[in-house]
Amino acid sequence: MTTAVADAHDSHDDHGPAKGLGRWLFTTNHKDIGTLYLVFSLIMFFVGGAMALVIRSELMHPGLQFVHPEFFNQMTTMHALVMVFGAVMPAFVGLANWMIPMMIGAPDMALPRMNNWSFWILPVAFGILISTLFMPGGAPASGWTMYPPLVLQTGDAFPFLIFSVHLMGLSSIMGAINIIVTILNMRAPDMWLLKMPMFVWTWLITAYLLIAVMPVLAGAVTMLLTDQFFGTSFFLAAGGGDPVMFQHIFWFFGHPEVYIMILPAFGVVSEIIPTFSRKPLFGHDSMVYAASCIAFLSFIVWAHHMFTVGMPLSGQLFFMFSTMLIAVPTGVKIFNWVATMWRGAMTFETPMLFSLAFVFLFTIGGFSGLMLAVAPADIQYHDTYFVVAHFHYVLVPGSIFAIMAAAYYWLPKWTGYMYNETAGKLHFWLSTIFVNLTFFPMHFLGLAGMPRRIPDYSTQFADFNTMASVGAIGFGLSQLVFVYVLLTSKKGVTATARVWEAPKGLEWTVPSPAPYHTFDTPPIARVKQEAFE
Amino acid sequence: MNERQPNISNRSLTARLLVFAAGMFAFGFLVLPPLYDVFCDITGFGGRTNTTALAAVEAPDLTRTIRIEFVTTVNEYAPWTFAADVDSMEVHPGKMYFATFSATNLSANHLVGQAVPSVAPVSANEHFKKIECFCFTSQQFAANEERTLPLQFIVDPELPDYVDTITLSYTLFDTAPVAASSAH
Numbered sequence: 064m065t066t067a068v069a070d071a072h073d074s075h076d077d078h079g080p081a082k083g084l085g086r087w088l089f090t091t092n093h094k095d096i097g098t099l100y101l102v103f104s105l106i107m108f109f110v111g112g113a114m115a116l117v118i119r120s121e122l123m124h125p126g127l128q129f130v131h132p133e134f135f136n137q138m139t140t141m142h143a144l145v146m147v148f149g150a151v152m153p154a155f156v157g158l159a160n161w162m163i164p165m166m167i168g169a170p171d172m173a174l175p176r177m178n179n180w181s182f183w184i185l186p187v188a189f190g191i192l193i194s195t196l197f198m199p200g201g202a203p204a205s206g207w208t209m210y211p212p213l214v215l216q217t218g219d220a221f222p223f224l225i226f227s228v229h230l231m232g233l234s235s236i237m238g239a240i241n242i243i244v245t246i247l248n249m250r251a252p253d254m255w256l257l258k259m260p261m262f263v264w265t266w267l268i269t270a271y272l273l274i275a276v277m278p279v280l281a282g283a284v285t286m287l288l289t290d291q292f293f294g295t296s297f298f299l300a301a302g303g304g305d306p307v308m309f310q311h312i313f314w315f316f317g318h319p320e321v322y323i324m325i326l327p328a329f330g331v332v333s334e335i336i337p338t339f340s341r342k343p344l345f346g347h348d349s350m351v352y353a354a355s356c357i358a359f360l361s362f363i364v365w366a367h368h369m370f371t372v373g374m375p376l377s378g379q380l381f382f383m384f385s386t387m388l389i390a391v392p393t394g395v396k397i398f399n400w401v402a403t404m405w406r407g408a409m410t411f412e413t414p415m416l417f418s419l420a421f422v423f424l425f426t427i428g429g430f431s432g433l434m435l436a437v438a439p440a441d442i443q444y445h446d447t448y449f450v451v452a453h454f455h456y457v458l459v460p461g462s463i464f465a466i467m468a469a470a471y472y473w474l475p476k477w478t479g480y481m482y483n484e485t486a487g488k489l490h491f492w493l494s495t496i497f498v499n500l501t502f503f504p505m506h507f508l509g510l511a512g513m514p515r516r517i518p519d520y521s522t523q524f525a526d527f528n529t530m531a532s533v534g535a536i537g538f539g540l541s542q543l544v545f546v547y548v549l550l551t552s553k554k555g556v557t558a559t560a561r562v563w564e565a566p567k568g569l570e571w572t573v574p575s576p577a578p579y580h581t582f583d584t585p586p587i588a589r590v591k592q593e594a595f596e
Numbered sequence: 597m598n599e600r601q602p603n604i605s606n607r608s609l610t611a612r613l614l615v616f617a618a619g620m621f622a623f624g625f626l627v628l629p630p631l632y633d634v635f636c637d638i639t640g641f642g643g644r645t646n647t648t649a650l651a652a653v654e655a656p657d658l659t660r661t662i663r664i665e666f667v668t669t670v671n672e673y674a675p676w677t678f679a680a681d682v683d684s685m686e687v688h689p690g691k692m693y694f695a696t697f698s699a700t701n702l703s704a705n706h707l708v709g710q711a712v713p714s715v716a717p718v719s720a721n722e723h724f725k726k727i728e729c730f731c732f733t734s735q736q737f738a739a740n741e742e743r744t745l746p747l748q749f750i751v752d753p754e755l756p757d758y759v760d761t762i763t764l765s766y767t768l769f770d771t772a773p774v775a776a777s778s779a780h
Contacts, residue, residue, distance in 0.1 A: 173606045212672075240613040248602035248609060274617045282624025297629055300712045301671070301769030308632045312624060375641065375718040 079579055088183070091175035092579060093160045098477075099182050100157025101470070105549075107149030107189065108463075112539050114142035119501075119535035125522050135518035136204035137196070143207035147324070148231045149189050151458065154466045155327040156181075156238045159266050162473065163242065165570040165577060166260050168251030168586045173244040181237035188230035195220035206516060208313055209284065211298040211306050215291055225288045232277040239273035242266055251569070251585040257348060260568050264351050265330030268358045272319045272326075275362075280316040283309060307372050314365035322361045325425075325457060326354055328465030329396055332418040335472050336400050338566040339415035340407030346399040353392035353399075360389045370441045379438040386436035393429055397422060412563075413487030417468035420460055420495050428456030431506065446516075449509025455502045459538075460495070467494070467545065474549075475558035479576030482555060486548045493541035500534030641718060656690035657753045663687075664751075667765040668697065674770040675703035676737075678711075681744075689753040692727065697745040699768065701737035710734045711745070711766045720762045723752035734771055 080086045080095065090096060117138045121129050130138070160178065164171055172178045195202040200218010203209070209224070217224060246267045250259070259267075286297040287309070296302025298309045329350075337344045344350065366374065366382040374382075400422050409415070431453040435441050444450060467490075474482050504527035513524045520528065558575040573581045602609075635641060664687055666680035678699045687693050701707050711731040715721045726732075730745035737743065751762070 174610060236617050240610055240617070243613055244606050244609050248604075248606055274613055275620055278617050278619075278621035279624035279628075282621050282628070285625055286629070300767065301710050301771050305632070305636070308629065311632065312628055315624075315628075373716060373718065375639065378641070 089179065091171070091179050093164050093172045093175070093178065094477075094577065094579065096172075096178050096182050097157045097159075097161030100153045100160060100185075103182070103185060104150050104154035104157060104466075105546075107145050107153070109542070110193070111142050111145035111150055112542065114138045114145065115535060116539050118142065119532040121518050122520070122528050123532040124529065125520055125525050127519055130518070132518045133201060133204060136206075136516065137202040139516050140203050140206055141192070141196070144192060144203075145189070146458075147207065147320075148228075148235075149185075151324050151462050151466070152235060153185060155266075155269070155324070155462075156235075156242075158262075158327065158331070158466070158469050158473075159238075159242055161477065162570060163245060163263055163266060164249065165573065165581055166263050166568055167246065167249060167254055168569050168582045169245060169249035170580065170583050172241050173249050174241045177237050178241050181234045181241065184230050184234040184237075188227045188234065191223050191230070192227040195223050198223070208310075208317070209287065210313070211287060211290065211309050214287060221291060222288065225284045228284050229281055232281045235273050235277050239270035239277075242270040243274075246270075251582070252587055257351065260330075261333035261344060261347065261350055262327070262330035265326040265333070265354050268354050269323050269326045272323050272358055272361065276316040276319040276323075279312060280320075283312040283316065286312075307369075310369045310372065311365065314368045315362070317368065318365045319358070319361040321454075321457070322357055324462050326357070328421065328425075328462045329354060331465045331469040331472075332400065332421050334568070335414050335418040335468055336403050336422075338472075338563050339412060339418075340404045340409050341565060342403055342407045343567065344399070345402035345405075346395075349395055350399055353395040356392040357389060360385060360392070364389065367436055367438075367441070370438050371445045383436055383438040387433060390429065390433055397426055397429075410564075412471075413482075413484060413491055414468045414472035416488065416491045417464045417471065420491070421464045421468065424460035424464070424495075424498070425457060428453055428458075428461055431456065444509060446514055447509035448505040448513045448515055451515050452502050452505035452509055455505070459502065460498050464494070467491075470545075471548075472563075473570070474552060475562045476570060476575050476577055478552045479558055479574075480553050480555040481558050481562075482548050482552050486544055486551070490541060490544040490548060493544065494538060497534045497537035497541055501531050501538055502534075504528075504530045504534075639718070656688050658688050660689055660753075661686050662689060662751055662755065662759070663761045664693075664695075665761060665763045666695065666697075667763060669765070669767045671767050671769045674709075674768065675707070676701060676709065676768055676770075678766075678768045687751055689751045689755055692748065692750050695747045695749070697730065697747065697766070698742065699735070699737070699745055700742040701740055704739045706739060707737040708734050708771050709737060710769050710771045712769060714765045714767075716763045716765070717759060719756050720759050723755040723759075724762055724764065725750045725752055731766065 080092065081089070087095065087099060090099075117130060118135065121127070121135055160172065163169075198219045200220060202220055203214065203217050203224045205214035205217060209228075214224075215221070246259070246263055286295070289295040290297050290299055290304070296304040298304045298306045300306065333344055333350060364382055364386045366378060367386045370379060370382070411419075431449065435444055435450065435453055471482060471487055508524055508527050508531075511524065513520055513528075560574050561571050562575060563571075569582075569586060570577070572586065604612075663684055665684045666682070668678050668680055670676050670678050676699055679697065681696045681698060685693065685695060699709070713726075713729070713731050715724050726747065726749050728746060728748035730747065735743070735745065
């Protein structure tokens, strides 16, 4: 695979990208595919965001204003499916495609043709999913969790929903296999596993989670399909099945899924905080063990999503304590980030601001998660806005902020120019203010008993809902600043190879913008120089 | 050591990972449902009721009184009325009791119904013994027919001390849609 070129420098003659649309359709280049993933996820972020704004506009005031309740339910369902499978997951896969080969000194992903497939399945899957909005009976409206028997009442959209979930799963599994093979087989010599950057490590663990649980989701939705069309009774009580079993299988997938969406975020901030604190990451190895612990625990806590189904006391206790246990490795990570910053020479460029907000706001989401883990209290919080507040705190200022931080951090490496720092900071401050205005009042609404997934509410909830809606519109509009940053990203100062003052990692040893092909020969000397200890 | 020398080839590692993913699909689709079934049968989880009969009743425990509450539901607007003839009963463990439920077919069509039981709390599941129950078989209803549905049960004296109320819930399903989709 490698040619015997003596110098590992990258400026040797390589063919550039193909011209025109064919470049993007048939590309097997990890950087092109990374870009495709990131652009796709940004589009889905705005599609899902538009759906969120339909929801928040309807909830701005009590009573029914703009949409029918049926359509409102379609919006909550589609918003979640689009954001989870279309925005957050592809964004992290895009970052993995772009950065992992450059971080481990590999020339490309291990399975480049499969890489092309795993991306191009996604637009098809979401084309199918979004087309259900125009079908008789409308889009799926049962919530993204697809609980039977409700989901079986979906109209013509039902088989399309199942098929699109199958395709998303297929794409994720192929992407995950590719990432595992790349990391295990393509590292530069001397880059031992425990020397790998944290982003690579968290993605390795995430990829294993993906191939373990996405097939289980595929199995669950296949059972829904056979129940509806082929006469089985997996979840139909009349035929001897049990609808609660779906919840068990779904959350056996669903809880690892939430870590699939946060572990790569942990990796991103573990890269950024050391750079802007000008210190190495505190406790690199303990971060690896903590992430592995979180991944293991994620498989044994699923029933905390369903405390209200009527569980024996012993079951409630087991799932309550195992869930609380996750706070320990997560606490290790938070501690290590804080310790990395301790006495560091910190500066506050946009990626660092997003990372700091991530650490602080993700912790708030973690604490409300701990509250939800308390089984007797959860029966009060279940299906209220408190849950909505919790998972939006871990997903928006958690995963999304980490993705934004990553985009700002590596953008100069991708484009070769510094982005507009003023616009970046404006984007950060607007996002942070509005994200809190949107989601913090939801804690109070939930504790006061406002149920989720309902288009109307009692008048005592009006003020907090108006605040949340104003925040949501503000947050949505603030993201246009990010689009402005991207559109003007080639107008700034030329970036150096290092970009930042003293970042660690092989990706900073190649020129900016990164050449179309990097590390055709393994960068042996560089691995030693980069001092990963 | 100028070359990347993985221990196993890309092809073989990819194949292993694909087999693992396929195995997880099989685990979710083929293994989990029967496993869940067995788990529920053993633990009484999910409201599963006990179907093994309690044969001989020697000494009813007259010192202890358990309240049995009946809950009835008709699934998805099926054209029935369905109710227990009494809302609750006071019973002694170890003694046999009878209860009756009434159901009426409100439609002008022949209907087939199946009642699915559920017992709460979970710790009472294995101690609530049904000797005879209309839920054991599907029930045929002629047009507009009204029927009395019998239930015969014993509460096992082994019932844990802290249980003083048992809720028995029945949901009556119209099994025609299930039968129709099986016929495909």
